[in-house]
Amino acid sequence: MGTFSIYNSMNIISSxxxxxxxxFKCGGLAKWFVCPDDLKDFESILKLHNGKKFYILGNGSNTLCPDDGYDGLVISTSNLKKIKKDGNIVVCECGVNLFALNDFLRENGLGGLEWSYGIPGTVGGATIMNSGAFEKDISEFVEKVEIFDDGKVIVLDKNEISFSYRKSSLKDFPIFRVWLKLFFSEKETIKELQDFYFEKRNSKQPLNYPSAGSIFKRGEDFFPAEIIDKLGLKGYKIGGAQISEKHSGFIINQGEATATDIMKLINLIEDTVFNKKNIKLEREIIIMK
Ligand SMILES: Cc1cc2nc3c(=O)[nH]c(=O)nc-3n(C[C@H](O)[C@H](O)[C@H](O)COP(=O)(O)OP(=O)(O)OC[C@H]3O[C@@H](n4cnc5c(N)ncnc54)[C@H](O)[C@@H]3O)c2cc1C
Known part of the structure; x- marks a missing residue:
């Protein structure tokens, strides 16, 4: 690794x-890596890097980087963490972690997002992916989104954005801030719900191993985990990667997995499900390329 300063004296790290x-705690090297300290820096980087290859990284909880690395600039939103509220509207910078957001909402008596307690992503990543759980998703709470479009920062109203299951029309746009509309609730009720959802998650998911959550999207009339189970693939291993014994929709890194092991396992699941059930699984995780 090496560093040099550019763009308002931010450190760009190489390799x-x-x-x-x-x-997933595996994968290769990013050619360049930067963490803008505020939205102005974020905008400057995007402008200066215009037309060149970049990847915006939130918490990396839905991202797999191949072993041969990423030949471009990774812009991490880890320093963009400001949250403020105005009544029941909460404005979050894209790098706000969903755990931190849930803590803020509980402290301020704002309910609605308790189901997201335990999703290890950022507000930016969750909005792009339309993350959800327990039959809810973040789009139900989004009022406005500030994005970077064609060299300009603009704010889109929820009516100008389309969301569907783990998808949004924002896919190719850097998100700066998100306005979420919650409802007033009691702190105790919020805490009870957060604990309830966290416990449910913990009982079903292999949270003691690195993973990226569900690898595949749910189908209209099937759950990938159920099909993977029925095909006898639960527990199957390639190198250090394993189809979780606890939840067959998850691939876990048992410690020494490479991104190649994980990719091989993903391909094996896809091929087996297609050959035996004639179902083409759709990936939920994003593979950097
Ligand atoms: C144990 C575990 C449990 C999980 N449970 C769930 C669950 O219940 N429901 C669910 O939906 N997901 C779940 N996930 C997946 C993941 O946590 C969510 O999709 C999360 O919202 C992704 O956020 P992130 O910041 O980590 O995204 P990243 O992995 O960093 O990025 C994902 C995508 O969003 C883009 N992106 C990130 N930030 C921005 C931004 N500011 N502007 C533009 N693009 C951006 C990236 O470029 C990439 O395309 C789980 C993951 C794990 C590891």
Whole structure:
């Protein structure tokens, strides 16, 4: 790794190990890596880097970096963490972690997002992915989103954005801030709900191993985990990667998995499900390329 300063004296790091910033804890090196300190820096980087290859990284909890690395600039939103509220509207910078957001909402008596307690992502990543759980998703709470479009920072109203299951029309736009509309609730009720959802998550998911959550999206009439189970793939291993014994929709890193092991396992699941069930699984995780 090496560093040099550019763009308002921010440090750009060369050859940065993506295993340090992705929840799978594996993968190769990013050619360049930067963490803007505020939205102005974020905008400057995007303008100066216009037309060149970049990847915006939130918490890396839905991202796999291949072992041969990423040949571009990774812009991490880890320093963009400001939250403020105006009544029941909360404005979050894109790098706000969903745990921190849930703490803020509980402290301020704002309910609605308790189901997201335990999703290890950022508000930016969750909005792009339309993250959800327990039959709810973040789009139900989004009022406005500030994005970077064609060299300008603009604010879109919720009516100008389309969301569907783990998808949004914002996919190709850097998100700066998100306005969320919550409802007033009692702190105790919020805490009870957060604990309830966290416990439910903990009982079903292999949270003691690195993973990226569900690898595949739910189908209209099927759950990938159920099909993977029925095909006898639960527990199957390639190198250090394993289809979780606890939740067959998850691939876990048992310690020494490479991104190649994980990719091989993903391909094996896809091929087996297609050959045996004639179902084409759709990936939920994003593979950097
Ligand atoms: C144990 C575990 C449990 C999980 N449970 C769930 C669950 O219940 N429901 C669910 O939906 N997901 C779940 N996930 C997946 C993941 O946590 C969510 O999708 C999360 O919201 C992704 O956020 P992130 O910041 O980590 O995204 P990243 O992995 O950093 O990025 C994901 C995508 O969003 C883009 N992105 C990130 N920030 C921005 C931004 N500011 N502007 C533009 N693009 C951006 C990235 O470029 C990439 O395309 C789980 C993951 C794990 C590891």
């Amino acid at each position: 940065f190990p993506m295993s340090k910033v992705t929840s």
